[in-house]
Amino acid sequence: MEGHLDMNASRYLFASFTRSEALATAEIVVSTAAAVILGSSFSMSWFSLALSTSGLFLGVFLVVMFMVSLEISSKRREVAILRALGAKRSSLLQAFFLRVAYLAIGGCALGVTIGYCTAMLTAECSLLSSEIVGFAVMVSFISSFSGGAVAAKKVSYLKIGEVLRQ
Amino acid sequence: MSSDDKPILRFDRLTKIFETDSGRICLFNSLCAEVVEGEFAAVTGPTGVGKTTLVNIIAGLEKPTQGSVTVLGKDVTKMDDDSLTELRGRNMGVVFQGSQLLANLNVFQNIELPLVIQRTDESERKRRTQEIIDFFALTQKSSAYPATLSVGERRKVAIARALVTEPTLLLMDEPTGGLDTPAVNILTPLLRGIHYLHKGTILMATNSLTLARIASREIPIMRPRILMTCQL
Numbered sequence: 001m002e003g004h005l006d007m008n009a010s011r012y013l014f015a016s017f018t019r020s021e022a023l024a025t026a027e028i029v030v031s032t033a034a035a036v037i038l039g040s041s042f043s044m045s046w047f048s049l050a051l052s053t054s055g056l057f058l059g060v061f062l063v064v065m066f067m068v069s070l071e072i073s074s075k076r077r078e079v080a081i082l083r084a085l086g087a088k089r090s091s092l093l094q095a096f097f098l099r100v101a102y103l104a105i106g107g108c109a110l111g112v113t114i115g116y117c118t119a120m121l122t123a124e125c126s127l128l129s130s131e132i133v134g135f136a137v138m139v140s141f142i143s144s145f146s147g148g149a150v151a152a153k154k155v156s157y158l159k160i161g162e163v164l165r166q
Numbered sequence: 167m168s169s170d171d172k173p174i175l176r177f178d179r180l181t182k183i184f185e186t187d188s189g190r191i192c193l194f195n196s197l198c199a200e201v202v203e204g205e206f207a208a209v210t211g212p213t214g215v216g217k218t219t220l221v222n223i224i225a226g227l228e229k230p231t232q233g234s235v236t237v238l239g240k241d242v243t244k245m246d247d248d249s250l251t252e253l254r255g256r257n258m259g260v261v262f263q264g265s266q267l268l269a270n271l272n273v274f275q276n277i278e279l280p281l282v283i284q285r286t287d288e289s290e291r292k293r294r295t296q297e298i299i300d301f302f303a304l305t306q307k308s309s310a311y312p313a314t315l316s317v318g319e320r321r322k323v324a325i326a327r328a329l330v331t332e333p334t335l336l337l338m339d340e341p342t343g344g345l346d347t348p349a350v351n352i353l354t355p356l357l358r359g360i361h362y363l364h365k366g367t368i369l370m371a372t373n374s375l376t377l378a379r380i381a382s383r384e385i386p387i388m389r390p391r392i393l394m395t396c397q398l
């Protein structure tokens with residue numbers, strides 16, 4: 001199908017791992033790890049776990065949204081050039097979604113590992129189960145991906161003509 | 167221009183209005199013009215008359231306020247984004263003011279990019295890219311990055327990139343703008359050569375009367391009207 005960059009589209013947009021991406025990933029890692037540790041604690045019920053992690057993951061949503069917005073703002077020119085050369089809006093959106101998905105998957109994996117190791121070393125955290133890990137991964141992934149997706153929509157509203165004039 | 171000539175590009179009562187602090191600026195004043203197949207037309211006028219805006223409107227990157235622009239029989243002012251993108255990728259080559267190359271790609275990759283977007287077969291892609299690199303005498307620079315090139319070389323890369331897809335319509339916005347005299351002297355005969363070799367239709371926006379002379383026809387753009395209330 002014409003107008004669709006191949007799966008390497010990200011190589012035209014993402015040459016390196018930027019500081020804003022590193023910050024977003026760090027936020028995902030910390031929140032996921034915290035959710036795993038909280039969930040394995042004796043004193044936590046499912047209700048209190050949900051309540052405390054909702055705050056953490058709201059933070060993930062907002063941080064990822066803000067960081068991806070920054071990322072898009074810094075790549076406006078590249079996006080405009082690709083669009084002007086015939087790349088479809090959907091293929092560029094897909095490239096940003098994939099990038100967010102990679103960050104979310106990487107952040108979740110690292111967060112679970114850190115959270116799991118910490119929980120294993122803490123005497124009060126003996127309730128660690130696959131449900132807890134699953135819950136932390138699911139909520140972390142959903143909040144980071146949705147934050148990134150909301151920001152990535154900015155690509156759709158980019159005024160190519162104006163960007164290329166600047 | 168004979169009556170049998172196929173029009174590639176047509177402007178019909180084209181007007182673009184910009185809102186500014188000092189009032190509304192009306193560009194083009196209901197421009198009506200036609201560019202036929204194989205023609206090399208130069209859109210001329212001093213800075214600020216809207217030449218870049220006109221190129222952007224033809225490429226579907228901006229919308230006019232009134233009137234229509236027909237490219238290859240299709241009214242680009244009424245097309246949806248996907249159809250416009252396809253028309254631009256398949257039938258148009260655009261050389262933007264300031265070259266607009268991707269800094270993280272080398273010369274070869276920048277020129278190859280429109281073919282990657284069109285998903286051209288890799289061997290065909292490499293062949294066409296190399297061919298055009300040789301034509302523009304950029305072989306020595308094919309692995310260089312835009313930051314290491316001179317302004318004239320960057321402009322050559324931008325023209326090569328626009329031509330690599332063999333477009334029906336080539337749009338060039340100030341191809342010699344910002345270049346020094348030696349670079350203009352190199353680029354001018356090259357642009358003339360492109361017209362002979364490309365065989366497609368070329369529309370070039372320029373404020374240089376010397377450069378406009380290499381075109382077969384001139385489309386002068388009227389000075390914009392500044393009105394408190396724009397009269398269409």
